[in-house]
Amino acid sequence: MSQSAAIEKQVKPAFVRRRSNRRREIIDAAIDQFSARGYDGATLKDIAEAIDLTHAALYYYYKSKDVLLFEAVSLILNELLDTLKGCEGAPRAQLKSMMVAQLTYQFEYHRAMPLIDSVLFGAHSRRGVLKDEQSRYLRQCQKDMIGLYHSAVAAGIKSGEFTCKDVRTTVFSIIGILSHAPYWASPVNDKEMNAFVEKQTDICFRLL
Amino acid sequence: MSQSAAIEKQVKPAFVRRRSNRRREIIDAAIDQFSARGYDGATLKDIAEAIDLTHAALYYYYKSKDVLLFEAVSLILNELLDTLKGCEGAPRAQLKSMMVAQLTYQFEYHRAMPLIDSVLFGAHSRRGVLKDEQSRYLRQCQKDMIGLYHSAVAAGIKSGEFTCKDVRTTVFSIIGILSHAPYWASPVNDKEMNAFVEKQTDICFRLL
């Protein structure tokens, strides 16, 4: 249990707590369903029934389906961003832990990444599912994320650790490699996962 | 015009030809719409009206929406496969032309790749939109495509041109980089495209 949740349990009345937890449960279910079936493929009924709710009851917590999409993508992006921000050290070490974190996260929220790409730059973005302000916010998260990679790579070039020429191309290539990983690899336990992460990071370092 | 189409023009009656062209037009429109809005986001109405047809008229040519999806993905995959099969030469030269072809193709059918990934391994595959036999066929195309990269890389390792250790990881990393390209780059003319392709292939060769 997170610290804030623990505090919440002490000071807030039960119904507020329940409401707050329910909201989170719904977002988690939305992430699952949107990831598994796509935004248009997943129905509010699917999401609601996954946590034993009727689809009508969802509307008590969130006012529309697109808000659910925004909250879902926002949650994932922010969690990933926070994790990456926590990666420190010399350029090489920092990038290594960023890559490990990114891979781990991608496999945890398994296959949510295509959804995110789609919301940020793909089909859903073109269709205008989200309001401009929401899109702008999510894109900023993504930009911040890319910025972290950018800084690390640039620092490594400056210090002479890395020899790559074009920072932008390099960063997006690394992200391309990492994003594509869940499509073809599916490590089933920690041992396989560790071996896989080692291989992937080795490959990425060849770009630097 | 392809050879078979040229022959067709000579020997087949007009209405058969027209029917055949219409079928192709519909698939092209389906590719556009599915790529732009996703399979679930695109409606038969969208597809039909893009080529001045009513949605009901589509059913004369194809019996359901999922057949349209299969035909669309099948067309792209086979065209790409054929192009890649045409790339020959020593490992390095062969891989280079394969990468160029892949990038060119991806930007031409701009943003169809996420759809394909989704049909092969993602949301649509999990939801069982396509019949097992259709899925199996498309996966085989994809496997054949990966096989071409695999052979080229393996040949380069054998000849001593490449120093990479794990063929599989390398191949999927290259494909990851190339697939991700349309998400962040959008060259607007041939000059920009050429410069971009050079940068991307340079990056990929660092993996080899």
Place this chain on the structure above:
DNA sequence: GTCTATAAAACGATAGAC
């Protein structure tokens, strides 16, 4: 070959009971 009309189902969303 393409159209109109329409069926049948699914979906997002709202109103109101409890």
Place this chain on the structure above:
DNA sequence: GTCTATCGTTTTATAGAC
């Protein structure tokens, strides 16, 4: 806070006219 009932719309798909 959650449910039932229901509305309005959209969507896939079919039947039949021309």
